[in-house]
Amino acid sequence: MALFEYFPNYIWNLSVAIALESGGQIGEIVDMCQPIKDAADSGADAGTPQFMKQWVAMAEKLIELANEDEAKGRNFSASNKLERASLYMFVGERMQGHGHPGRAETFARARGAFDRSTELGKLNRERVEIPLVNGTMPALWTRAPGGGAKPAVVFCNGLDSNKEMLYWTRLPEELARRGISTLCVDQPGTGEALRLQGLPVDPHSESWASKAVDWLETRPEVDSARIGMTGISLGGHFAPRAVAYEPRFASGAVWGANHNWREVQDKRRDREGENPVPHYWAHVFWAFGAEDMDDFLEKSSGMNLNGHMDRITVPFLVTHGANDRQISPSYADDLYDQLTNSPRREKVIFTAREGGVEHVGADNMSYGRDLISDWFAETLDTHTS
Numbered sequence: 284m285a286l287f288e289y290f291p292n293y294i295w296n297l298s299v300a301i302a303l304e305s306g307g308q309i310g311e312i313v314d315m316c317q318p319i320k321d322a323a324d325s326g327a328d329a330g331t332p333q334f335m336k337q338w339v340a341m342a343e344k345l346i347e348l349a350n351e352d353e354a355k356g357r358n359f360s361a362s363n364k365l366e367r368a369s370l371y372m373f374v375g376e377r378m379q380g381h382g383h384p385g386r387a388e389t390f391a392r393a394r395g396a397f398d399r400s401t402e403l404g405k406l407n408r409e410r411v412e413i414p415l416v417n418g419t420m421p422a423l424w425t426r427a428p429g430g431g432a433k434p435a436v437v438f439c440n441g442l443d444s445n446k447e448m449l450y451w452t453r454l455p456e457e458l459a460r461r462g463i464s465t466l467c468v469d470q471p472g473t474g475e476a477l478r479l480q481g482l483p484v485d486p487h488s489e490s491w492a493s494k495a496v497d498w499l500e501t502r503p504e505v506d507s508a509r510i511g512m513t514g515i516s517l518g519g520h521f522a523p524r525a526v527a528y529e530p531r532f533a534s535g536a537v538w539g540a541n542h543n544w545r546e547v548q549d550k551r552r553d554r555e556g557e558n559p560v561p562h563y564w565a566h567v568f569w570a571f572g573a574e575d576m577d578d579f580l581e582k583s584s585g586m587n588l589n590g591h592m593d594r595i596t597v598p599f600l601v602t603h604g605a606n607d608r609q610i611s612p613s614y615a616d617d618l619y620d621q622l623t624n625s626p627r628r629e630k631v632i633f634t635a636r637e638g639g640v641e642h643v644g645a646d647n648m649s650y651g652r653d654l655i656s657d658w659f660a661e662t663l664d665t666h667t668s
Contacts, residue, residue, distance in 0.1 A: 285606075285640075285641075285646055286300055286641050286645060286646045287299060287300060287303065287646070289316055289320075290316070290320065290323040291323055291324060292323060292326065293557040293558075293608060294378075294557070294558060294559070294560060294561055295323055295330075295334065295378075297557075297559065297642070297645055298334075298374050298377070298378055299312060299316065300641070300645040300646065301374060301448065301645065302370060302371065302374050304451075304452070304644075304645065304647075304648045305370050305448060305451035305452070306366060306367065306370060306451055307367060307370055307371065308367065311341055311345075311367065311371075314341065315337045315338050315340075315341050315371070316337070318333075318337055319333045319334055319337050322334070328380075328561040328562055331378045331379055331380070331383075331561045331562070332379070332383065334375060334378050335375035335376065335378060335379055335383075335385065335386075335389065336375075337375075338371045338372065338374060338375035339371070339372055339375055339385075339389055341368075341371050342367075342368035342369070342371040342372045342375075342392075342393075342396070343368075345364040345365070345367055345368035345371075346364070346365065346368045346396060348364050349361040349362075349364035349365045349368065352364065353403065358403040358404070359403070359404055361400075361403050362399075362400045362401075362403040362404025362406070363400075363404070365396045365397070365399050365400035365403065365404075366396075366397070366400045366404070368393075368396045369393045369394075369396035369397040369400060369447065370447075370451065372389050372390075372392055372393035372396065373390075373393045373445065373447055373448065375389060376389040376390045376393060377443055377444075377445075377560065378560065378561055379561075379562075380561065380562035380565050380566070381562070381565050381566060381568075381569040387478070390478055393447075394447075394475075397447050398410065407425050407426060407455075407456075407459065408423045408424065408425050408450060408455070409423070409424045409425075409426075410422070410423060410424075411423075411424050411466075411498075413468070413494055413495055413497075413498045414494065414498075415471070415482075415491055415494055416490070417482065418471075418476065418480040418482050419476075419480070420468050420469060420470055420471070420476055420491055420494065420495065421446065421468075421469045421474065421475040421476060422446060422466050422467060422468045422469065422495070423446050423447070423449070423450050423455075423466070423467040424464070424465075424466055425450070425455035425456070425458075425459055425464060425465045425466075425467070426459070426464045426504060427458070427459050427461075427462045427463050427464045427504075428459060428462075429462070431504075432503065432504060432505060432506040432507075433462055433463060433464055433504060433505065433506060433509075433665075434462070434463045434464070434505075434506055434509035434510065434511065434533075434659070434663035434664070434665060435463065435464040435465065435466060435499050435502075435505045435506075435509070435510050435511070436458055436463055436464070436465050436466070436510070436511040436512065436513060436659055436663075437466050437468060437492060437495045437496070437499075437510070437511070437512045437513070437525075438454060438455070438465055438466065438467045438468070438513050438514065438515075438518075439468050439470050439488070439492070439512075439513075439514040439515075439518040439521050439522060439525075440468070440469065440470060440473040440474060440514070440515070440516075440517075440518055441473075441514070441515050441516025441517040441518050441519075441539075441559075441643070442472075442473070442516060442517040442559060442560075442566075442567070442570060443473075443516075443559050443560045443566065443570075444473065444474070444515065444516065445469055445473060445474030445475070446467040446468060446469045446474050446475075447467075447474075449467035449468075449515065450467050452515070452648055452652060453648075453652055454513075454538075454652050454655060454656065455467060457652055457653065457656035458656050458659060458660075460656075461656055461657070461659070461660040461665050461666055461667060462660070462665035462666055463511075463656075463659055463660065463663060463665055464504065464505065466495055466498075466499065468491075468495055470485070470488070470491050470492075470521070471483060471484060471485045471491055472484030472485070472570045472571065473570070477569070477570060481572075483570060483571050483572030483582075484570050484571045484572075484582075484583075486524075486582075486583065486585050486586050487524070487528075487585075488520075488521035488522070488524045488525040489524060489525045489527075489528035489529045492512060492521070492522075492525035492529055492532075493525075493529045493531075496510055496529060496531045496532070500531075507531070508533065509533050509663040509664065510531060510532055510533055510663075511532060511533060511534040511535060511536070511659050511662070511663055512525050512526050512529075512532045512534075512535050512536075513535065513536040513537065513538060513655060513659075514537060514538065515538040515539060515643050516538070516539050516541065516559070516609075516610075516642065516643050517541050517544060518537070518538070518539075518541075519537035519538060519539040519540045519541035519610075520541035520542070520544050520586060520588065522535055522536070522537050523535060523537060523542075523588055523591075523592060523595065523599070523618060524588060524591060526595050526597065526599065527588075527591050527592060527594040527595050528591075528594065532597060533597055533662070533663060534597050534598045534599070534658070534659060534662035534663055535595065535597060535598070535599045535600070536599065536600035536601075536602070536655050536658050536659065537600070537601055537602060537618070538602055538643050538644070538651050538655060539602065539603055539604070539607065539610060539642060539643040540601055540602075540603050540610070540612075540614045540615035540617070540618045540619075541610055541614060542587075542588045542589075542614035542615075542617040542618045543586075543587045543588065543589065543614060543617070544583065544586040544587070545580075545583050545584055545585070545586045545587050546587070547610060548567075548579075548580065548583060551563065556608060556609055556610070556611075557608040557609050557642075558609070559609060559642075564576070564579075567579055567583075571583060588617075588618065588621070589617070589621070592618065592621035592622050592623075593621060593622075593623050593624050594624070595622055595624060595625050596624050596625065596626070597625065597626070597662075598625060598626060598627035598628070598658075598662040599622050599625045599627075599628050599629075600628075600629050600630075600631070600654070600655065600658045601615050601618050601619045601622075601628070601629070601630045601631070602615070602630075602631045602632075602633065602651055602654060602655065603615035603630075603631075603632050603633070604632070604633050604639055604640040604641050604642060604643070604644060604646075605632050605633060605634045605635070605640045606635075606640040606641055607640075607641060607642045608641065608642060609642045610642065612632055615630060615632060616630070627662065629658070631654060633650055633651070637650050638650055639651050
């Protein structure tokens, strides 16, 4: 199993993979990528304006087609098209440098298409706002079916994703099948929290994760004794930290370990490993509210889980791709080895036998999705069939 590599650089191919794994149509993706294949030769950073232009153009066509469906009362079909339009705009926006012309407008249109798709498609997701000490944490709430109080999982972003992309991993869908609700959050430094409120990354993830638990405890459909936490990519750093310092979490998991993210920055300065987005350093400065490299390195200096993981006293699952080109699989070993007080710990490294070998399963998310869903069903006491 390998990443679909259409372009000569990893970052653009990662964006294509995200789109494919999030519900994009291969024919539409080919139509968007063919005109910009030559632009990719200029490098991952230089060609990104052309990338967004093509992907937004496809989204605009889909919105037009969705409007035609809606005019005929074909709301489910309209929703399907709006869903892909939103996806393509979010992917294109994610690729741009901070302050790039049209970026803010594209993000707003992507959100609008997503919300309209939710309404027309009668989709199982509700946009909510969770109060923080400063500002709010926008989130998507997907409920498990049936009556009574059910378990719930808080699902957080990585460095450059947003709550809509978390929803499109289909983890909330699989958890709902197993009787578990999901709260996908735009924590500080990501998604709307960063773009619309200017809230930078908070390395002490328990501060905002605890607010998510507070919110869940107010919901009559949630069993507050059965709340789990997971995260994808850099969320593989935030989730363990949160579970270590928030005692109300009953189980945890990571979709990609990120044990020593501060060390990863030193490696990236030495050009070791791949970056997740173009304009990488400008992105992290923006996400952390940093003025320059020294300021960023100081703000990220504590992002190392060594010495913290023995605080975890609940079940915890560690997953990683064997061929992750961004974050070394050795960090999965570090995390697992330090879970010394977890009553049930498990480590799964996805290999070529099944797939999901790239960063957070960009080549095939199904294995991570299934495993994490089953893990929470087992450790939060629901069902796997």
